[in-house]
Amino acid sequence: MATKKSTLGKGLSALIASSEMSGTDSPYKEKFDIEKISPNPYQPRMNIDPAELVEIADSIRENGVIQPLIITKNPDGPNYYIIAGERRFRASKLAGLKHVPVVIKDSSPQEMLELALIENIQRQDLNPLEEATAFKQLQDQFGLTQTDISKKMGLSRVAITNKIRLLALPSAVQEYVLNQDLSEGHARALLGISDDSSLVAAANIIVKKKLSVRETEELVRKINFGKDKAKNERIEFDHRTRKALERISERLGYTTRLTRMSKGGKLTIRYLTNSELTDLLKKLAE
Structure with a gap:
């Protein structure tokens, strides 16, 4: 696995930086009752390694929770949902903590999913299928286009398309x-x-x-x-041909394949759904 980035990511760092971290009305609480916190119902990560939680719990016992959890009020109950910090929350409970530092933020269900995604993606914690499921949820449940998702996540639209295709x-x-x-x-x-x-x-x-x-x-x-x-x-394509195919795939957002046949050849563009076909035909007509 690649080296994990130390930054929180654009969404989370901006969230914390914009908060006034002092005063009685501050969204930052140094000691917040852990029993009032519940897991994020929109958490994209399906599996958390128990051994990893034990390691984090040991670190928390030694050093405390250094980075606050980001939480939001549950509009339908007395508890708060985690936006970011699911592992720290679980590890803190495992370590026996009664209170944890938090930043409280007003957040919609869409923002809860987006910020949880940003945290996990930038830390390279998500499985490709977990990412794909979350992207599809943003698309289907919240009406975002793949272009919208790519801008919010800092990924190319082709990357978003390829992830979602894994669900097939x-x-x-x-x-x-x-x-x-x-x-x-x-x-x-x-x-x-x-x-x-x-x-x-x-x-x-x-x-x-x-x-x-x-x-x-x-x-x-x-x-x-x-x-x-x-x-x-x-067929082994020359460098120029490979680059041309890559540019076609990048422009269209769909996988392309060039095949040599006994006479001539064929260029194949693969799509999975009727909506993808409509999108593809629109791009080809431009």
């Missing part, structure tokens, strides 16, 4: 991704297989044989075109 994988393959048996690269390669039974069978082979992403891409080619045909059709 069969549940058995999604489990492999959630359990980190398959990487996002493996999963994206598997999306090139059209029928679910072949896709699941391929995923089982990849996990069993511990295939690399490149080997997975080759396996997908063989499944789609047949082993012998795949050998004949394999």
